[in-house]
Amino acid sequence: MLRYLLSRFGQSLILLLIVSFIGFAVLTLAPGGPLSQFALSPGMTQEQIDKIAAQMGLDRPVVVQYFDWITHLVMGDWGTSYRDGQSVLHVIGSHLFATLLLMGTATTLSVSLGSSIGIFSALRRGSTFDYTMTVLAMVALSIPTFWFGLIAIYLFSLNLGWLPAGNMYTVGDGSVLDYLRHLILPAAVLALVDVAIWSRYMRTSTLNVINQDFIRTAKAKGLPRRRVVMKHIVGNSLVPMITLAGLQLPMVLGGALVTETVFTWPGMGRLFLDSLGYSDYPVVMGLLMASAMLVLVGNLAADLIVALIDPRIRLE
Amino acid sequence: MTDDKKTDFAHPNRRQALMMMGAAGAAGAAGLMGPMAIGRDRAFAANADASGQLVLAFSQEPTVFNPLMPHIEVDEGLYYAVYDPLFDFDPAGEFFPILAAEVPTVANGGISADGLKWHLKLKDGVTWHDGTPFTAEDVKFSLELTVDPEFRSFRSTGYKLMQNITVISDTELSWEMSEPFAPMAAILASTYIVPKHVFDGVADKNETVLNTAPIGTGPFKFKNRMAGDHIEFEANADYHMDGPFLETLIIKYVPDLNVMYTQFKSGDIDVIGLQYITPDHLAEAETLDGKVVKVTGRATFESIGLNMMRPQFADLAVRQALYMAIDKTSIIDALYYGVPTPTETYMPQQSYYYNQSLPKHEFNIEAANALLDEAGWAKGADGIRAKDGVRLAFSNSTTAGNHLREQAQQFIQQTFAMIGVEMEIKNFPPAVMWGDYWMNSEFDSVMVGLNTLAGADPDTSDYFMSTMSPARGGSGQNTFAYQNPKVDELLTKGAANFVPEERKAIYEEMQAVMREDLPFLPLFQYAVIKGWKDDVTGPAPNVNNRIDTWNVRDWART
Numbered sequence: 085m086l087r088y089l090l091s092r093f094g095q096s097l098i099l100l101l102i103v104s105f106i107g108f109a110v111l112t113l114a115p116g117g118p119l120s121q122f123a124l125s126p127g128m129t130q131e132q133i134d135k136i137a138a139q140m141g142l143d144r145p146v147v148v149q150y151f152d153w154i155t156h157l158v159m160g161d162w163g164t165s166y167r168d169g170q171s172v173l174h175v176i177g178s179h180l181f182a183t184l185l186l187m188g189t190a191t192t193l194s195v196s197l198g199s200s201i202g203i204f205s206a207l208r209r210g211s212t213f214d215y216t217m218t219v220l221a222m223v224a225l226s227i228p229t230f231w232f233g234l235i236a237i238y239l240f241s242l243n244l245g246w247l248p249a250g251n252m253y254t255v256g257d258g259s260v261l262d263y264l265r266h267l268i269l270p271a272a273v274l275a276l277v278d279v280a281i282w283s284r285y286m287r288t289s290t291l292n293v294i295n296q297d298f299i300r301t302a303k304a305k306g307l308p309r310r311r312v313v314m315k316h317i318v319g320n321s322l323v324p325m326i327t328l329a330g331l332q333l334p335m336v337l338g339g340a341l342v343t344e345t346v347f348t349w350p351g352m353g354r355l356f357l358d359s360l361g362y363s364d365y366p367v368v369m370g371l372l373m374a375s376a377m378l379v380l381v382g383n384l385a386a387d388l389i390v391a392l393i394d395p396r397i398r399l400e
Numbered sequence: 401m402t403d404d405k406k407t408d409f410a411h412p413n414r415r416q417a418l419m420m421m422g423a424a425g426a427a428g429a430a431g432l433m434g435p436m437a438i439g440r441d442r443a444f445a446a447n448a449d450a451s452g453q454l455v456l457a458f459s460q461e462p463t464v465f466n467p468l469m470p471h472i473e474v475d476e477g478l479y480y481a482v483y484d485p486l487f488d489f490d491p492a493g494e495f496f497p498i499l500a501a502e503v504p505t506v507a508n509g510g511i512s513a514d515g516l517k518w519h520l521k522l523k524d525g526v527t528w529h530d531g532t533p534f535t536a537e538d539v540k541f542s543l544e545l546t547v548d549p550e551f552r553s554f555r556s557t558g559y560k561l562m563q564n565i566t567v568i569s570d571t572e573l574s575w576e577m578s579e580p581f582a583p584m585a586a587i588l589a590s591t592y593i594v595p596k597h598v599f600d601g602v603a604d605k606n607e608t609v610l611n612t613a614p615i616g617t618g619p620f621k622f623k624n625r626m627a628g629d630h631i632e633f634e635a636n637a638d639y640h641m642d643g644p645f646l647e648t649l650i651i652k653y654v655p656d657l658n659v660m661y662t663q664f665k666s667g668d669i670d671v672i673g674l675q676y677i678t679p680d681h682l683a684e685a686e687t688l689d690g691k692v693v694k695v696t697g698r699a700t701f702e703s704i705g706l707n708m709m710r711p712q713f714a715d716l717a718v719r720q721a722l723y724m725a726i727d728k729t730s731i732i733d734a735l736y737y738g739v740p741t742p743t744e745t746y747m748p749q750q751s752y753y754y755n756q757s758l759p760k761h762e763f764n765i766e767a768a769n770a771l772l773d774e775a776g777w778a779k780g781a782d783g784i785r786a787k788d789g790v791r792l793a794f795s796n797s798t799t800a801g802n803h804l805r806e807q808a809q810q811f812i813q814q815t816f817a818m819i820g821v822e823m824e825i826k827n828f829p830p831a832v833m834w835g836d837y838w839m840n841s842e843f844d845s846v847m848v849g850l851n852t853l854a855g856a857d858p859d860t861s862d863y864f865m866s867t868m869s870p871a872r873g874g875s876g877q878n879t880f881a882y883q884n885p886k887v888d889e890l891l892t893k894g895a896a897n898f899v900p901e902e903r904k905a906i907y908e909e910m911q912a913v914m915r916e917d918l919p920f921l922p923l924f925q926y927a928v929i930k931g932w933k934d935d936v937t938g939p940a941p942n943v944n945n946r947i948d949t950w951n952v953r954d955w956a957r958t
Contacts, residue, residue: 116831122470123834123877126854126946127557127587127862130839131875136470139552139606168463168627169611178627234658241666249666250659255632255650256453345656348663350628354655358461358628363831 096380103376104154104369111365112146118166118363140166153369163366167359172370175355179339182252183351185263186343187336189271194278199325201279202286203318206294214287221280233273233346240269250348270347274340285328289321296320323394330386334378338371450635452957453648454936455668456949457660459675461653462631465622466610467592468545470554473946474674476590480949481633481649482529483592483616486520486539487585489944493752493856495585498641499523499534499593499617501571504585506898515580515898522571526640528595529621536573540565541596543575551605557862558587580896582903586857590946593617619644619953629653645938645956664691670933670957673948677929679737679804685931693931695739696941699748700851702740703920704796704812707841708881709871711790717775718792719918724768725819728761731808732924740924745911746852746860748925750943752900753858755908758915761922768819777820785820793822794844797837800827805847808923841871841881849926852877856944858907861891864914882919 119133119142137143141152156163162172170178205214241249247269248254253262293299294317302312339352352371359367391397462478464471486500495503501521504510510519526534545551546559558581565575577584595615598608609615614622617640620633633649652669654660657678663669664677665688677685677693685693704726706713713719728742741749744758777785777792785792796812798805809825816823823845828837837843852860861876862868866883868876887910894906915922930948932939938955939948 114832115837116829116833116835119470120831120833120835120838121472122554123839124848124850125472125554126851127555128877129557129862129868129875130870132553132556133839135556136552168465169607170627175627182628234662237662237666242662249663249668250654251652251663251668252629255455255630256648346659348629348652348654348659350626350653354628358655361830 092384096384099380100373100376104157104373105150107369107372108150108153108365109146111363111368112149116363117142118365121362153366157373162370165359165364165367167362167364167367172366175367176352176370176374179350179352179355180337182349183337183339183353185252185267186270186274186349186351187339189267190274190278190340191332191336193271193275194282195325195329197275198279198282199286199322201283202288203290203313203321205283205287206290206321207313207317209291217283221283224276224280227277229273229277229340229342230346232276233270233343236269236273237346250346252349270343270349273346274343286321286325289324290317293317293321323390326389326393327386330382330384330389331379333382333385334375337378338375450637450644450647452646453650454646454670454955454957455630455650455652456671456673457652457654457663457669458673459654459657459660461628461655462651465612465614466594466608468542468554468594469552469606476947477651477673477949478614478631479592479616480618480947481620481651481952482614482618482622483594484618485590485592486522486588488589488950489586489856489942491750491940491942491944493750493944495589497523499526499539511898513898515582515896516577517574518577518584519574520572522573523640524571526617527638528597528617529615529636530595532595532597533570534593534595534617535570536567537570538596539593540567540573541599542591542593545594545599545605546591548605555587558584580898582895582898583854583857583859586853586855586859589855620646620649623648639953641953643953643955645954649952649955661685664931667933670936671939671948671955672931677931679739679929682737682739682929685929688931690934691931692934692936693929694941695927695929697741697748697750697943698851698926698928699751699853699943700849700926701743701746701748702847702849702923702926703746704923705846705848705850705880705920706918707844707879708883708919709841710794710844712792712794712844715775715777715787716917717771718777719921721768721771721775721819722816722821723918723921724762724764724771725815725821726761726812726921726923727763727815728923729763731811735804735807735811736924739929740927743922743925744915745922746850746863746914746920747858747907747911748853748943751853751856751858753904753907755911758911763815765815765818772819779820783820784822791822792820793824795824795826796845796847797826797828797833797843798847799830799833801829809847838879839870841869841879851946858903859891859895861895864910864919865891880919884913884917884919886913887917 119137122128122133141149153163164171165175168175201217205217208214237249240247248266252266299312299316302316337352339354339356341353341357343349344351344353356368356371359371458474458477460472460474462475464475465478467479467483484498487495487497487503490496497503499522501523502508502510504518504520506513511517522536522539528534543559543562543565546553547556561578561581563576563578565573567573594610598610598615599605602608619636619639621636623632623634625631630650630652635644635647654663654669657675660669660672661677661681664672685691706719732738732740732742742761743749744761745755747754772785777787780786796809798809806827813823813825838846850863852863863877864882864887865876865878866888867874868878869881870876870879871881890906890910894903897903897906930939930941935958936955937958938951940951942950
């Protein structure tokens, strides 16, 4: 087991290094750069831009910049944002709460709701419920989030006036209830699509299990239906879901760009896009590395948990 | 009100000039204030009754809090709340003092007749937000910081001409200019003074408390920032001018314009700021209950800029024919909902220096064709004109994803085809478009919105002086690589002249020369659609400032 973990750790390091190199190269070699946003400012001169570039170390060869950045990273220094002069970890950290709140709620909602729908659909395959859910899932998957978000705002905020039209809380209020009121629409919009996805996964996974021999045996033994469903069917069909959930981890922390934009939610998705737009290399690289690490950690965690609960799998 | 007397640098009117000569101007000119006095009809000691909260939305996020470091337009939205310049432009393009006790002019002796010696008097009793007194040392420090090699300074134009900055007393300082430079006053009007004491003992001047928790002398104190969401300010009870009249000011970041408009409709936003209401929402916005919606001109003009180093554009007949082949009216009315105003020049129509008698553009395909025929540009087998081996084919570039511009390009592409000109559309994301591609004139032609002015000053040397083209080995923003000895001469003359009436003649001539020469094909002057709740007073258009909050000290809720 220890050997397995060590080798996984080694592989991860190499992967991270490759990701960092490719990310850095793509980012810095793209034309433009962090100073191009100042080009149209009144009175800006090329001379001044060159001077600023030299002060920021942007005039050095890309390879030198990369080694500078990666050695600092290894020492635990993630760098400083070009945009607001804060440390990268602080910048990421300041968007963490908003992201976790929205994504955590939406994911919990969609996984629990989606799995339940999936299981019921599979158990009653071909029923009206199954068909209705299949159609609804297709509809939900086809609706663009941006449009759906605006419709939700139009309906529930502008017309009915039940819920706020966006933002995470009312400035000057900020009570738990206030946060909850603001959370409902974006979480629901975000969860809708995910419920559809999770219900489809779960339905397929459950159907795979239902037709296995051991289920027939369990039924033949005369076990109560409830027990067959809960212990044998659901238990087994959840195993592949764990792997999927592991893959979901970086998404949860990565935020949801579109939903965040529509509901002016200060999450990680906006941070990534804004940082990319301003060529804020340190923050973009920080986010890239953080999400790469989460992919690796999520996968590893999923593998370990699956091995733990499924005796057929041994990690060597 | 004595603090707010209107002194005048750019162009004193007759009455003001007489008053200044009478040396009694200081007290008397106070009565002249017109448009900028919004909100000031309140009691003088109104600072005490600042009340209410106002949410101002921007579609970009202010992140650079040190005003002397490289920043973009939206960051200035915060500067006007937290910091103060020495003086500023009012909507008429005239100066009014802020930290200065009076605006230095030749008339009041603040500037020597040759423009080389400046003497500045500051207000007494102004304090920084942390209670430290503001003095002439802060001004000297701020001006010197802009040229400090260790400091990541936004601009050095103008500042680098300042020499021997001398503090005479806490409220007085003087300096010399290495050459007369009339735009200096306009540059100072957008120079926000920073507190010297926060730099004491700081190893790296780029890393001070100003980056995260700015301290200024302005009407509002920085309270906190929620990254990616909003910044909160509270009233500065010790402000040295009238105002502020709001207890809390929120600058809210709303990244999408549709969403911003929706939140304006729903009432979550009190004032809709930078990037404003999109033209497609104008008709509906005007019908909204409880909202004031106003179309106001901006100093930015839209044009097709030509790279004058390309052989296709060397012939004046080509440039004139291209201009005639643009259906400006249709572009403005059909694509931009008639919001912007057609223009023939780079100078905003609200400016004192605007030349009103420039020839009007006429969309005329026949005349354009005739002009090209006459100039010897004959159509080839492919229907594209050519002369001496040069095909009239070129690319046009702008920011990819700017839908209105992209549609305008397609429209122009079609009318150009009608005169045998092939225009290929080649757009790039902003970072690419406005990087080296723009700065080093690597394009054939661009579609660009430019503000070539510094505040209300008419000098545009950076953009049109032949020595200011990076592609020709110069340093500046002359990315059209324009060369015209007459323009060079006029710009040089204008920058060394301190008499507004004489400068007006110089810059009017320059606009006429450029209208004839057409290094860029002027399309329109931008206008934006601003909106605020009807219980908000104070927001006032000011073409001489880059951002809405120029007079945020006057904003109030009734």
